[in-house]
Amino acid sequence: MKPEEARARAEELRREIEYHDHRYYVLDDPVIEDAEYDRLVRELVALETAYPELVTPDSPTQRVGGRPREGFVTVQHRAPMLSLANAFNAADLADFDRRVRTGLADEDVDYVVELKFDGVAVSLTYEHGRLVRGATRGDGVTGEEITPNLRTIRSIPLRLRQPGAPNVIEVRGEVYMPKEAFARLNERREDAGLPLFANPRNAAAGSLRQLDPGITAERKLDIWLYGIGYTDGIVFGRHSEALAWLGEQGFRVNPHTRIFSTLEEVERHLEHWREARFELPYVIDGLVLKVDRLDQQERLGTTLKSPRWAVAYKYPPEQAET
Numbered sequence: 001m002k003p004e005e006a007r008a009r010a011e012e013l014r015r016e017i018e019y020h021d022h023r024y025y026v027l028d029d030p031v032i033e034d035a036e037y038d039r040l041v042r043e044l045v046a047l048e049t050a051y052p053e054l055v056t057p058d059s060p061t062q063r064v065g066g067r068p069r070e071g072f073v074t075v076q077h078r079a080p081m082l083s084l085a086n087a088f089n090a091a092d093l094a095d096f097d098r099r100v101r102t103g104l105a106d107e108d109v110d111y112v113v114e115l116k117f118d119g120v121a122v123s124l125t126y127e128h129g130r131l132v133r134g135a136t137r138g139d140g141v142t143g144e145e146i147t148p149n150l151r152t153i154r155s156i157p158l159r160l161r162q163p164g165a166p167n168v169i170e171v172r173g174e175v176y177m178p179k180e181a182f183a184r185l186n187e188r189r190e191d192a193g194l195p196l197f198a199n200p201r202n203a204a205a206g207s208l209r210q211l212d213p214g215i216t217a218e219r220k221l222d223i224w225l226y227g228i229g230y231t232d233g234i235v236f237g238r239h240s241e242a243l244a245w246l247g248e249q250g251f252r253v254n255p256h257t258r259i260f261s262t263l264e265e266v267e268r269h270l271e272h273w274r275e276a277r278f279e280l281p282y283v284i285d286g287l288v289l290k291v292d293r294l295d296q297q298e299r300l301g302t303t304l305k306s307p308r309w310a311v312a313y314k315y316p317p318e319q320a321e322t
């Protein structure tokens with residue numbers, strides 16, 4: 001095969017494998033048998049072995065790369081990762097709603113209500129559509145650079161759908177360990193006489209902070225994306241539009257998000273999830289309310305550490321920490 005034929009075939013295989021990764025890991029709706037998928041990957045690995053100059057960082061064969069690190073470097077988030085004020089009951093919610101409506105001179109308000117995932121908040125930076133950096137939240141301004149570990153999470157796209165990707169975009173989400181993976185991991189640790197993780201959040205944090213990405217890759221972590229930090233090339237009118245755009249770009253966005261225009265509807269929704277959350281295959285510790293219109297968010301602004309346009313409604317912790 002001539003080099004330019006090899007290059008073309010490698011790119012064709014990458015797109016096909018990316019398509020199937022998105023179907024399987026993001027949509028949970030594969031359209032190919034495992035054996036056929038493995039054949040595609042084997043053909044790409046063979047091509048990249050025969051023509052090493054073809055290997056690109058965003059090739060699906062480069063998910064688990066690099067030697068273990070000595071330690072983590074810190075990076076500055078282009079836009080700070082805010083924390084959320086908490087609401088624990090109907091009175092707290094009514095206070096939040098009243099402050100929002102007062103701040104908006106009694107304009108109509110839509111709330112986007114999303115699940116609050118009990119995991120590790122991370123920021124993914126894409127430049128020209130390619131994943132260049134992944135970091136933990138840290139103190140909101142400075143986080144730890146954990147790119148090789150995040151690249152092992154198969155539902156994180158290594159490159160965005162073109163066209164439409166801005167030059168630079170930071171997307172925010174929560175890395176978590178599904179309850180089933182957590183139970184299996186602790187079983188293996190018990191058999192090996194290792195200390196157990198107390199809960200899936202600690203297991204996810206411990207798995208992300210591994211210096212060896214190969215270990216992270218074995219931990220079956222996953223991610224939900226729920227926000228956009230800095231971006232230089234795209235403007236949204238509503239948070240719900242930004243979430244839809246993230247889904248179109250290939251990110252894994254949670255299907256239980258809803259939009260309500262009255263507090264009563266929000267409260268009914270929160271009561272539904274008070275018990276229904278235990279049926280989910282991942283842990284949530286509450287739900288997040290956000291004013292949907294971004295111009296209204298702007299007008300409400302933020303306090304020193306958290307937005308006035310969002311609040312986390314928290315359920316009491318589960319009795320026996322799973």
Ligand SMILES: NC(=O)c1cnc(N)c2cc(Br)sc12
Binds near residue numbers: 084
């Ligand atoms: N859906 C969301 O916005 C969401 C979900 N889970 C979380 N742990 C957090 C934290 C912030 Br800050 S926002 C958010």
